[in-house]
Amino acid sequence: MMAFLNNFLLRLFKLKYVIFLLCAAILLAGGSVAYNYFVRSKLITMTIELNYPGSEKGLNPDGSFFDVTELQSSELIDKAKKGLKIEKEDTEFLKTRLSFTTNVSPDSFDKVVASVEAGEMNVYMPTTYFLYYSQKNKFDKNETSAFINNLADAYREYFYDKYTLKNDLLVFDKNTYNFAAADYLESYDLLYKKTTSMISLVESHESRNNTFKSSDGYNLGMICDMLRQFKDVNLENYYAFITQNGVSKNNSDFVERVSFLIENKSLDYDIFNEEANIKKNVLSDYNGSITANAFIPAINAEKDYYMNRTKTGLDYVTDEAQTAQIRAKALLKEIDVLNNYKNKFGAHYFSSKENTKKADLMLDTLVEILSEISSAAKKTDDEYLEYETKDYFKFKVYENSLFGWSTALKTALLGTIVLAVFIILYDIFKEDLYERTRQKERMAIDNAKKNLQI
Amino acid sequence: MKLTIWDLFRFLLKGKWVIISITIITFLAAMFYVNRKQTYTANVIIKYEDSCISRGQTLKGTSFDVEEIISPDVMLRVIEDTGLSSQKMDSIRNKITITPIEDTAQIKLKEANQKNGIEYEYYPNAFCVSYDGSSSFEQTRSILNSVINNYFDYYANEYLYLASIKEVDYTLNSKDFDYIEQAELIEKNVKNTVSSLSSYSRDSNNYVSPSNGISFNMLINNFEQMDTYLIPQIFEKIYNGKITKNKPLLINKYTERKESYLRVKDNEEFLASKTKEKMDAYVEANLDVPNAYHESGSYTQDELGVIKDVDESFRVVIGRTSYDSLFRDYADSLTSAKTNLILAGNCDNVIGKFENDTVSQGGSEKVVEAMIKQCLEELRPLYAETFDVIEDYNSYLLPKHVTKLCDICYFPNLSYKVYGFIGAVLGLGLSCIAVIAFEIYDLFKKTEKKKNGAQV
Structure with missing residues (x-):
């Protein structure tokens, strides 16, 4: 074995071979460095990992379809190239330099098909996507990394803006409401509805995470309590004051508006009430004996099937009568409230200055309080949303080094070994050829000698 | 000339360089061929979530x-999206294959039922959509992606009950409408919007739009605020000031409207009385006759009439007896007659408000015009917000009806490994045979030469 190796090495250590191999190694290393510098360093890979509920089903956080090709949208590419040298490049052209792959193998695909055939419905949607970008002009400044990072930032911004939860509703900017033009009761209604919506939003976030605490020490439950207190105490005090004293900026206008509403709602009430009465009275016209034997599958309130021995006509009409009655009753309640307003606000031709001044003061205080709660709520909820959504995305950028010294070294080494093997084989071949030629010559001489002897 | 197996090995060893070279060349040629001829196929699995699809029906x-996936409507959008020439449309359509993925248990059940002569309907609801694309895997994938996305849009628009609302005409105050008509149009629009939004809110389980963080309830609040304050104020100003652009025309219009309501009322009353007559006649004709509704004598449970016409998706009984239909029509006609009478009364009320001789004042008209303008201006951003929410809501609705079970998977149609292997094996085999044949021929020639030499 050693002799065999020794033989090989001896063949290599001829000056011409050594020089050749050295030159080849330098050339290979140089070529590798050049290739790395001009080509590989301008090809970049980014992985996008999705990590939110629903991503495994191929959905966005809001329940719509996730579409990775949105990363190639003109809007995002325009943002990503801004400030770079490639800004002048055509966006459509840059799109063609971006490509995606996913990890959906034919095996995973077959598994899903098999599951469907077996009556199950397995889903396989990748949550990792690979984005490749290669700069066209290899001799230009390397902007691959900057471009791809900008693209990742732009996409993150776009995605959070379009698909994740928002809490803009918690913003209460007093300047956006024209309280000066609105009547006191209208202002109450505005504040009441705003507070109710805010409570509903914070409650929905609290139900997802009730242990979260903001940097200020607030948790979502506390914010909810603050809003409820505002609604149940502060706002109610204001409401009680204006309704009990009939405080309005223009009592006669107020009463006329309320009268119109009463008239309008009374019309609706009459329609529903009459429908309820007619449908109730008409039930006696139904001849029950006609449907004695018809059994009809129906569902009960628990959505379970039961065999309904009916008269579906009776069921439907009774149900419609009841629905109409409920709506009429609700309208009657609203009319009662409006009549109450009419009586109280109509008791005075105009509200006293003292009362309007007090109502204005109370309203200002309410606006101030709600503004304060709103800023605390917004800050807490912002932090909550940031905490909840911070891991929705993970971008990893794999850059190729500028020169790739280690690759160059490996290429040179590997190339030299391969060339050395070829050189040895060549040397053996050459020797063999030489031997054979010599042998042929010897044979030819021998033959000639033999012929001469003959 | 005698040859042993060792001679063959000797020949192969002798021709090793030729064999190695040919094997490498054929391997490389195979690789080159695959590279030149490579095409990709992309697949995706879609599934319809609505149970009606399993009965072969759409929601409508x-x-x-399912072939609508390659309908011209969808294909045109794909062409637009991908920027391909419209001539390629048919070529893309031809390359798309839609294969149903059938549940094996259902197939067996169907076969068993068919053997017993029982009709059994089974329609698959999952499909594999394949596209035999070009040499670029990216283009193949993006075309199939575009086909699926556009088909989903098409399916949503064609078959799903998507949320929609009608925007108010913002220019109605510049048209020839009377003030009260303008106010009525605005009020009607706002009420319809509130009604639509309320139904979406009930269905959506407190959906909040991710674009602007607004829910349907919040939008309803905003519209209702307008319906409670600003719109009644407009009406109140119009009624109190008797503000109209043309009083006789307005009175005529409301009189006509009233008469129309009364005519409908009379028709409905007539219809109700006729329906009642039919109900009574029906009862009289059927009571003593054994039939589906009334079986004479004693009956066993097996003889009971069972109506199977139940819609599984909505879980409601769709079947209705003729008598029940008559009864409901009778009740509805009576209700409609009464409603029309009430509405006619309301018209009378409006006419009464405008009928006295008071002339409207110019100042009041300006106030009403300003209020209507303000109302329309306030409605514009509100509708813009509402449309944003509705757009988000509709994209949220789609995956509830049709989904992708597996993302687009693409694979090459020609395998480098297989073709490389075949190329190398073929090259190796042929070169071995060639080398052996050459050597045998060479040996044969030498032997012949020797023989001839000996003879000489």
């Missing part, structure tokens, strides 16, 4: 046709 009750 029309027959379901």
Whole structure:
């Protein structure tokens, strides 16, 4: 074995071979460095990992379809190239330099098909996507990394803006409401509805995470309590004051508006009430004996099937009568409230200055309080949303080094070994050829000698 | 000339360089061929979530046709999206294959039922959509992606009950409408919007739009605020000031409207009385006759009439007896007659408000015009917000009806490994045979030469 190796090495250590191999190694290393510098360093890979509920089903956080090709949208590419040298490049052209792959193998695909055939419905949607970008002009400044990072930032911004939860509703900017033009009761209604919506939003976030605490020490439950207190105490005090004293900026206008509403709602009430009465009275016209034997599958309130021995006509009409009655009753309640307003606000031709001044003061205080709660709520909820959504995305950028010294070294080494093997084989071949030629010559001489002897 | 197996090995060893070279060349040629001829196929699995698809029907009750995936409507959008030339449309359509993925248990059940002569309907609801694309895997994938996305949009628009609302005409105050008509149009629009939004809110389980963080309830609040304050104020100003652009025309219009309501009322009353007559006649004709409704004598449970016409998706009984239909029509006609009478009374009320001789004042008209303008201006951003929410809501609705079970998977149609292997094996085999044949020929020639030499 050693002799065999020794033989090989001896063949290599001829000056011409050594020089050749050295030159080849330098050339290979140089070529590798050049290739790395001009080509590989301008090809970049980014992985996008999705990590939110629903991503495994191929959905966005809001329940719509996730579409990775949105990363190639003109809007995002325009943002990503801004400030770079490639800004002048055509966006459509840059799109063609971006490509995606996913990890959906034919095996995973077959598994899903098999599951469907077996009556199950397995889903396989990748949550990792690979984005490749290669700069066209290899001799230009390397902007691959900057471009791809900008693209990742732009996409993150776009995605959070379009698909994740928002809490803009918690913003209460007093300047956006024209309280000066609105009547006191209208202002109450505005504040009441705003507070109710805010409570509903914070409650929905609290139900997802009730242990979260903001940097200020607030948790979502506390914010909810603050809003409820505002609604149940502060706002109610204001409401009680204006309704009990009939405080309005223009009592006669107020009463006329309320009268119109009463008239309008009374019309609706009459329609529903009459429908309820007619449908109730008409039930006696139904001849029950006609449907004695018809059994009809129906569902009960628990959505379970039961065999309904009916008269579906009776069921439907009774149900419609009841629905109409409920709506009429609700309208009657609203009319009662409006009549109450009419009586109280109509008791005075105009509200006293003292009362309007007090109502204005109370309203200002309410606006101030709600503004304060709103800023605390917004800050807490912002932090909550940031905490909840911070891991929705993970971008990893794999850059190729500028020169790739280690690759160059490996290429040179590997190339030299391969060339050395070829050189040895060549040397053996050459020797063999030489031997054979010599042998042929010897044979030819021998033959000639033999012929001469003959 | 005698040859042993060792001679063959000797020949192969002798021709090793030729064999190695040919094997490498054929391997490389195979690789080159694959590289030149490579095409990709992309697949995706889609599944319809609505149970009606398993009965071969769409949500609208029309027959379901999965081939709509390659319908011209969808294909045109794909062409637009991908920027391909429209001539390629048919070529893309031809390259798309839609294969149903059938549940084996259902197939067996169907076969068993058919053997017993029982009709059994089974329609698959999952399909594999394949596209035999070009040499670029990216283009193949993006075309199939575009086909699926556009088909989903098409399916949503064609078959799903998507949320929609009608925007108010912002220019109605510049048209020839009377003030009260303008106010009525605005009020009607706002009420319709509130009604639509309320139904979406009930269905959506407190959906909040991710674009602007607004829910349907919040939008309803905003519209209701307008319906409670600003709109009644406009009406109140119009009624109190008797503000109209043309009083006789307005009175005529309301009189006509009133008479129309009364005519409908009379028709409905007439219809109700006729329906009642039919109900009574029906009862009289059927009571003593054994039939589906009334079986004479004693009956066993097996003889009971069972109506199977139940819509599984909505879980409601659709079947209704003729008598029940008559009864409901009778009740509805009576209700409608009364409603029309009430509405006619309301017209009378409006006419009464405008009928006295008071002339409207110019100042009040300006106030009403300003209020209507303000109302329309306030409605514009509100509708813009509402449309944003509705757009988000509709994209949220789609995956509830049709989904992708597996993302687009693409694979090459020619395998480098297989073709490389075949190329190398073929090259190796042929070169071995060639080398052996050459050597045998060479040996044969030498032997012949020797023989001839000996003879000489």
